[in-house]
Amino acid sequence: MEKDHKPSSTEKPVLQKVAKLFLYTFLIVIAVVQVLPLVWLFLFSLKNNQEVFNLPPLALPQDPQWGNYARVWTEGNIGQYFFNSVYITASAVILTVIFASFVTFAITRMKWKLSSLVLGMFMVGLMIPVHSTLIPLFNFFLNVNLMDHPLAIILTYTAFNMPITIMILLGFYYTLPRDIEEAAIMDGCSVHRLFFQITLPMTAPVVATTAIINMIYNWNEYVFVNTFISSDKFKTLTVGIQNFIGQYQTDWGAIGATLMISILPILIAFFILSNRIVEGITAGSIKG
Amino acid sequence: MNKVMSDKKVIALYVLPAFLLLMLLVYIPIVLTGYYGLMKWDGIGSMEFIGLENYRNLIVDSAFWRSARHSLLLAIFSVISLIGYLLVSLVLSGRIKGADLFRKVYLIPMLLSSVAIAQLWMRIYHPTNGVMNRLLTSIGIEQPPLWLADTNIVLYSIFIPIIWQYAGFYILIYYAALRNVPNELVESARIDGASPWQIGYKIKLPLIAGVIKVTIVLAVVGSLKYFDLIWVMTQGGPNGASEVIASYMYKQAFTTYNFGYGSAVGFFLLILCLIITYIIRKLTATKEEVQY
DSSP: OOOOSOTTOSHHHHHHHHHHHHHHHHHHHHHHHHHHHHHHHHHHHTSOHHHHHHSOTTOOOSSOOTHHHHHHHHTTSHHHHHHHHHHHHHHHHHHHHHHHHHHHHHHHHSOOTTHHHHHHHHHHGGGOOGGGTHHHHHHHHHHTTOTTOHHHHHHHHHHHHHHHHHHHHHHHHHHSOOHHHHHHHHTTOOHHHIIIIIIHHHTHHHHHHHHHHHHHHHHHOOHHHHHHOOSGGGOOHHHHHHHHHHHTTTOHHHHHHHHHHHHHHHHHHHHHHHHHHHHHHHHHHHOO | OTTGGGOHHHHHHHHHHHHHHHIIIIIHHHHHHHHHTTEEOOSSSOOEEOTTHHHHHHHHOHHHHHHHHHHHHHHHHHHHHHHHHHHHHHHHHTTOTTHHHHHHHHHHHHHSOHHHHHHHHHHHTOTTTSHHHHHHHHTTOSSOOOTTTOTTTHHHHHHHHHHHHHHHHHHHHHHHHHHTSOHHHHHHHHHTTOOHHHIIIIIIHHHTHHHHHHHHHHHHHHHHTOOHHHHHHTTTOSTTTTOOHHHHHHHHHHTSOOHHHHHHHHHHHHHHHHHHHHHHHHHTOOSSOOOO
């Protein structure tokens, strides 16, 4: 309901309606711009080249070429890349979330002198550009025989995502009431039991948030895989689709299908968990 | 209670795994980058100490300064585009039905990999079959631009997908901050007859100054280290027209195997990011920090 403090003016409501209409149009146009390229991508992933080149860009395919997807999955090795992305992403997410929970618990719940210094070091880690670490990391993995090994990628993801994960966890840990934990300690509960059976379950919502944010980062990561992995059997989707598209440069349907496969898990996660994603991105950026 | 919760062994057990990983894979490497920058080294053979020669070469390397200029240009564009994102968020934070849905839809591109976005926009910019040029030819423009091959416009062409990618991220942050502005303030201003524009400009903006400051740092530092999308779309080309600091560093290290010189560039990037973060924070320091 609009509160009008000058009832004498009759123009105002009309003007307000026009303004509202204008604002909504503005917001909808932006939404269309954000989504349309993806709609176009989906449409051309189902077309053959003739349709891509001759039909209007947003025309529906006459005979949807679902075969494009099957073809790139097996012939283009996309299935292998997809599997690599899944297990590398999952391993790093689990390691990061567990290690970060340990650290956040120790920093917010336990008493030790260096805790603020250690927290500060994790937070400064947020500002380090990846490129300033690439050459030493390359050399290090070469020397410890982890070059071209998935473990190099998993450990790197874990280290680089630790700061942001701790930052998101911290906000939640600080607001969590402590009386249950204090009572447990009074009852003689050990720190390990306290952490695993009381604190960790209580922080499940924020753990889920950090897990999904980590999943998105890892799934999309490119530089580390491109630099440390050279065998096809270990490449993840971001690097794999680069190779693949290099070979199939002229087959638009195949390229479209590949790109769709690479973004689909993220889109599905977004449709199911959009609130958590929004929450995680907000928490992970503002305090920075 | 205190005794149990200050058990040194438990603390070490909880903190050390993550801390050692951070040291080993983040902090030691940035120190080593500075150190390798003092070496002549191809990455395979032995290192030769050459003092500050790499850094001296860097100062007179015009290709490097060109890439630094491009990075700076991206940073300036990014900061300017923040104004647009802020405007959208101000609109969204008014009485808009479905504001929540809008900001989620805006966010979608940001969740996708830069590689996929780059590949998609390479098709959009395709000289003959891309959406952009088919649109332009259909309205009668006979010689539409070669978006990624024309050295005069390639940097701008690359900036459009960057805006597309990050718009939702910044709108989300601004929107969250604006929602935290106390409602009573806005209401009492409205009753006093303030226009929506005045409410936005005079009441809401000052209250989210702290968040705006953070986004400026994010936009500048993010632009200075920007890499993935540019690397996939142009590899810094054609002819260095879209080269940025990170792509220049990557080429020096992993294409020409100048590990020493590449390290110097990487170290420069690190120092640049840290200094600029510090300067922006000092310049925009407000007396009263508004914390959200």
